[in-house]
Amino acid sequence: MSAATHTTVDAEPVGTVPLSAALRAGTRQEHTEAERSSFVERLVAGELDVAAYTDLAAQQHAVYTALEAAGARLRAAGADGGLVFDELERVPAIKADLAALLGDGWRAQVRVLPATTAYATRLQAVGDDLVLYAAHAYTRYLGDLSGGQVLQRMIARHYGLTAGLSFYDFPQIHRLKPFKDVYRERLDALPLTPAQQAGVVAEAQLAFRLNRAMFTDLGAVHVR
């Protein structure tokens, strides 16, 4: 991908298309690469094991703890642009999954990989910056509401899991598609300048790369 695509979408400058469309187009390549990460491919193909999925859940615990702390700060300040939804909150589900997979003493049995620490550090730097928060929240939550649903089915099937997959359940969201449409409308309504919108797209590209680095670390540990 050329440097120019970081600020343009199909030759149209960011700002002349809705932010949600700029995000989708601007991260299409990164999405393909994340989807093709060896760890993700092997996980959904049934080539790994429950321990690999559990390790992914542990990394996601660190990531969502930082992401949702940023969201809570922004919402408390009345500055979340309507992007923080209780229905999306993932930390309680991840904790329940880790307890189901490892027992109540799960905290002593998990560790955070270096790329996950780097990702969480970036999330901690979001501070009260809506541009950065929007990018990271888009990358994770719209992914969980989309491909995450495929991942859940494949992981349950291949590894015979009947518990530990509630991360992918959104019990308060009855129909995912209309919810995603509302989320995109919120993104499109954010009061951002064209330069700030370009900043959201650039940060989302970084968010995808941080996810890929996490999958690389996971792939190096889980080499069945």
Ligand code: HEM
């Ligand atoms: C096996 C892995 C994956 C599969 C099968 C997958 C599949 C999909 C599919 C089918 C969609 C389109 C849904 C729609 O149009 O409503 C989608 C959207 C999305 N995915 Fe993934 N995905 C995977 C991995 C990931 C990863 C690792 C991330 C980022 C961490 C991610 C982030 C996203 C985002 C942000 C969207 C929304 C795109 C948009 O409409 O703007 N996905 N995914």
